[in-house]
Amino acid sequence: MASRTNSVLDTRALNRATLARQLLLSRAEMSAQDAVAHLLGLQAQNVKPPYFQLHARLAGFRPAELAQLMEDRKVVRMVTMRSTIHTHTAHDALTLRPLVQAARDREVNYFRKGLTGVDLDRLAARARAFVEAEPRTMGEIREELLQEWPGADPQSLSVAARCLLPLVQVTPRGVWGRSGQVRLTTVERWLGEPAGQAQQVDDVVLRYLGAFGPASVKDMQTWAGLTRLREAFERLRPRLLTFRDENGVELFDLPDAPRPDPDTPAPPRFLPEFDNLLLSHADRSRVMAPGIKGRTWTGNQAHCTLLVDGFLAGLWKMDDGDGDGGGRGLVVELFGAHSSDRKDEIVAEGQALLAGMGGAPGSVRFGSIHG
Numbered sequence: 001m002a003s004r005t006n007s008v009l010d011t012r013a014l015n016r017a018t019l020a021r022q023l024l025l026s027r028a029e030m031s032a033q034d035a036v037a038h039l040l041g042l043q044a045q046n047v048k049p050p051y052f053q054l055h056a057r058l059a060g061f062r063p064a065e066l067a068q069l070m071e072d073r074k075v076v077r078m079v080t081m082r083s084t085i086h087t088h089t090a091h092d093a094l095t096l097r098p099l100v101q102a103a104r105d106r107e108v109n110y111f112r113k114g115l116t117g118v119d120l121d122r123l124a125a126r127a128r129a130f131v132e133a134e135p136r137t138m139g140e141i142r143e144e145l146l147q148e149w150p151g152a153d154p155q156s157l158s159v160a161a162r163c164l165l166p167l168v169q170v171t172p173r174g175v176w177g178r179s180g181q182v183r184l185t186t187v188e189r190w191l192g193e194p195a196g197q198a199q200q201v202d203d204v205v206l207r208y209l210g211a212f213g214p215a216s217v218k219d220m221q222t223w224a225g226l227t228r229l230r231e232a233f234e235r236l237r238p239r240l241l242t243f244r245d246e247n248g249v250e251l252f253d254l255p256d257a258p259r260p261d262p263d264t265p266a267p268p269r270f271l272p273e274f275d276n277l278l279l280s281h282a283d284r285s286r287v288m289a290p291g292i293k294g295r296t297w298t299g300n301q302a303h304c305t306l307l308v309d310g311f312l313a314g315l316w317k318m319d320d321g322d323g324d325g326g327g328r329g330l331v332v333e334l335f336g337a338h339s340s341d342r343k344d345e346i347v348a349e350g351q352a353l354l355a356g357m358g359g360a361p362g363s364v365r366f367g368s369i370h371g
Helices: 011-021 032-038 049-055 063-071 090-115 120-133 138-148 154-164 187-191 201-212 217-224 230-239 340-358
Strands: 075-079 085-089 167-169 184-186 241-244 250-253 269-271 304-308 311-319 329-334 363-366
Touching: 011 201, 032 049, 032 063, 032 085, 032 090, 049 063, 049 269, 049 340, 063 075, 075 090, 075 187, 085 090, 090 154, 090 187, 090 201, 120 138, 120 154, 120 184, 138 154, 167 187, 184 187, 201 217, 201 230, 217 230, 230 250, 269 340, 304 329, 304 340, 329 340, 340 363
Parallel strands: 329 363
Antiparallel strands: 075 085, 075 167, 167 184, 241 250, 269 304, 304 311, 311 329
16 A cells, blocks of 8 residues: 655656656667557657657667557557547557547537438448448548438538547558558557457556656546546555645655656757647646747647756757758757757757757757747
8 A cells, every 4th residue: 555645746846757757857778669658659640749759758769660660550540538649559559549439429429510310320330341441531431421421511420430430540651751641440450459448547547647647637637638537546546645736736646656856957858749748737837837838839830849957948840951052950949048058958969869860960050940
C-alpha cells in the first residue's frame, strides 16, 4: 500500500517530473516501439510530428526506425484520444480504441441532423465491408454510403464512418520519406487480428501517470477525451501517492515514478506541432506560462515549439534556404531574452536536429518564424 502525502508540488517540481516521464530531461536508451508504448501513442495529426517527437526523446533515433515499424505494421495511425490521430503500437491500437469507443459513438450525435433516416448499424456494416475489401479514401467511403442514403449530409456520413469504425491510415501514408493519400481500412484487417478487449481503465490510469504524472483526474480526462474517471482514481488511491499543486488541486502519482529535484537541468528540446506534452493536462502551467498561452497558434496553424529550461520558450520552423544559395536550417523565434550560453545550447540542439532528421548539417538562426 502506498503511503499518503500532503506535500505541495510547485510548478518546477511538476515540470521536472513530467519531463522525466516524457523522456525529455535526457534522451532515453529505448527502442522507438517501446517509446510509443510508454507514451501511450504519439500525436499524429500531421505525418512528420511522430518522428520529431521521438528524436527529442530517444538517444540515437533515426526516422528509418519508426518508418520500418510503420511498414511492418507494428505501429499504426488511427483516431483515438480526443478524436485525434495518434501513432500507436499494434497492441494499443487494438485495445485503446475500444476504451474510447463510447466517446466516438457520442460524437456521432453532433451530426445526427445530417443523418436523418440513416441506420447507424447498417452504415457501420456497409462501410466496414467496403474498406475491408481494399483500403479506401474518405471520399470513396462517402460516395459508397451516399448510394444507400442519397439524402444524407455527405460530411455527416464520413464522420459517422470514422467514429463508428476503428479505421487506420495504411502505408505509405506516415512513412518517412514517402508520400501517399490517406487510405483507410479497419485495424483488424490491417493487423490481421481481431480487436482486443478494451484495456481496463485502471490500467490506463497507471500508464497515464507513468507518462504524464503527477496528474489530477481532470488532467487525464483532458488527455483521453473521456469523462467520469474519478471512480478509477478512487479505486487506485490506496496504491498511489497524492500531492497538491500550488492551487490546491489534488494530484495522483505512482510511488516509484521519478520526481527529480526541481533544479535538475533541462536541456533545450525542439518539439513538433501537436506534441502531447502540451495537450495532455487540463492545467498546462507545468510547461507553459499563462502569458504565452495562444502563441503556439496562428489562425488554424499550429507551430512547432521550443522548450528552454523545461518550459515553452519559443517557436521554430525548418528553413529550406533563401533561394540565393542559402543553406537549409532552422529559424528559432524566442519569446524572451536568453543568455549567450543558453543560446549556444539552443543552437547545438538545433544542429543535432538537422543532422539527425535531415541527414546533413545546417544553420540555426534567431528571428521571426513569420518572416
